[in-house]
Amino acid sequence: MAYSRHDNNGVGVEDTVYRYLCPVRKAGSIIGKGGEIAKQIRFETKANMRINEALTGCDERVVVIYSTSEETNRIEDDVDFVCPAFDALFKVHDMIVAEEVENGDGYYDDDDEYSEKQIVTVRMLVPSDQIGCLIGKGGHVIQNLRNETNAQIRVINENLPLCALALSHDELLQIIGDPSAVREALFQVASLLYDNPSRFQNYFVSSLSSMHQSGGLLMTPALTRSHKNYPAPRDVADAREFSICFICPAENVGGVIGKGGCFIKQIRQESGATIKVNTPETDEDDDSIIFISSKEFFEDQSPTVNAALRLQTRCSERVGKDSSDSAISTCVLVPNSQVGCLIGKGGALISEMRSVTKANIRIYQNEDVPSIAREDEEMVQITGSLNAAAKALTQVMLRLRANVFNMDRGLVLLPTFFPYISQTTETSSKPKHRKGENHPHGSMDIARNEDYGSQRNLNAPRRNRVY
Template sequence: MSATLSEADPPTTFFPSSLSHEADDEKPRSGQKRGRDSASDDDGGDENEPKRRAETVPKEVIFRIVVPPTQIGRVIGAGGGQIQRIREETRAAIKIADAVTPHEERVIIINSRVEDSVVSDAENALHYIASIILEGDDMSGGTKYGTGHLATKTIRVLIAGSQAGCLIGKSGQKIEQIRNSSGATITVMSQDQLPSCASAHKSDRLVQVSGDIPNVLEALKRIGDVLRDNPPKKVISIRPNDGFTAPISAPSHLTVPSADHVTSEMFVLEKLVGGLIGRGGHNISKIRSESGATIKVAGSKGSGQQRQIYFSGSSEQVALAQMLVERYICSQLLQSGSLC
């Protein structure tokens, strides 16, 4: 399923609060739109440059940001409120890809229409989400990714293999320019270092940006400029490969009866259902309240193996509910000495 776009008014520029002084320095006067960052271009061009750019600029831009499992709840927000605010304030189309494995990163796909010489809605949404992740990292002292690596103040984005050369540049000049101008550490990982959430796109590359928050956001802005001008040559799918069989529950089966309502189901070991529901239904009620999703636990069929759990709500509500269920299950497994 690919992200869809809706017709919108001319885009306005949004800067999250954590962009601090960079945003203030570049903020346009009232009634003006912020232009593209000229520092990201290799040269100043000539008087015919605007016309050439208008002819070659893509009609839409797409970004994929990898969200750590510890931060996905913050990005979605209670009942999907936070992600909905991001959509409303930036007017970008935002979709959350299905989880490939429990407790691993999730990919958020952001796209929007673009207009020449204006920062796109998708770029604003990318910075908004990145700011939430970085602020969460700052409070927790770091993000532990699914690979076990501890990274502080780090943002990771997926790019198509066809975009890697454009970002790196001839003899590495482009990426070195972005490093020097932003002060951030930027690494384009090799294909064998892709996270499991990128398993549907074997040619993808992972770009990792680390440093102080202002430096990371500045680098992300400049990387966004390059990706915007060099869109993927192949269509990006929103759904990662679902061929993995999770040890805790079977892969979710998702149906989409309408644009804003989905249903999903998962299977949980019978012996773990009691702890998931909690005394007097406390745990499952808390998950319903925090996620905003409708959750039903099927009755036992006497097989003693697995119980089916049904979820319904918006895609964000269902994603958050599934994450919370997995968290309760993992907690029980750890207490019993098992691995998640």
């Protein structure tokens, strides 16, 4: 299949990652009772496998399969060796297709009246920096794959499933045909992806510091050696402080804190983030700042992002003709030195976020920013349905987070799950953008301290535009 790549110690230089989409109704065929089937796949292949939770409104679950690229396994009677992830990919595929064929979930080819071949479909998520190896110059690679396998192979970059928002630049690979044709096409596709790894594929895999993580069922083999896939000591200097600031309507603060502080304490404990509620001393009807922060490694899931998503609806106001409308408006303060990573050249990035999330995203500056903001801050306002607003906030936060870590091209690594968003939002219909004099801040929890704004550039020039 693919050429072997080893360093002097015999350890694979690159990791291999596949993201296979499993229909929700067939997930049991690869999980099994108590996870027994998934454990068996892990044991037989020595690959890692995580089965992400189903998202509301999405009928597919992402199966993340990954391992070293060292070629140690054989598939059936094939004389060539493959890496563990390649082996596990086909075990997962064969189990899902076997159930599909057995239950008659596929469909039959109506174009051939003499054909009784059942037609199956395979779908995979592929990052855009890796998809080119499947298409080729002028599309010659993908056309050759179609001719050689007799399978329908398409690359889809519009109307992607909700789970594709795990990465803003994901594209969808779809293979349709009879089971043997699809399997052959998948073999060739997997080989090409193996030979042309994504620059960022290691970041598709969350930290393996625990065996189970929110958002997915994590299956890992015994830790027998040190490698990029396995936990290893990390340089504390690589950790960065990442924070986000909500503007919260005064009447919503109680919902953020909860009775006796129960809700905010729960979010702190479950997310691992620091959360501070900062209220003005001069006017109890003024908005407050909800400051969320954590010290984290880029490759890990972000405690700040997790906590912010869970607090979003409680920090937002309802918009619409009446309070029964489900649309919300979320306002976030961002240092003006970081706003560029949200706008992009000629507004390309903010336009992309609007298109992908279907939310209205605007950036306010200068006199349009509420007086509660600091001099070096601008305001990002996100308006849309609960679902669209959550996606947009995630896009915004992870672009900011990538910027904090100085990641190339502002990589947006979105979490592989979205937390449950209650349909009963504790939001306000009060209009925002009130003008007023700057005033000191008090606190209902922990006073706004010097950490807030420590990364802000107070002398940064301000732009006179609204995006």
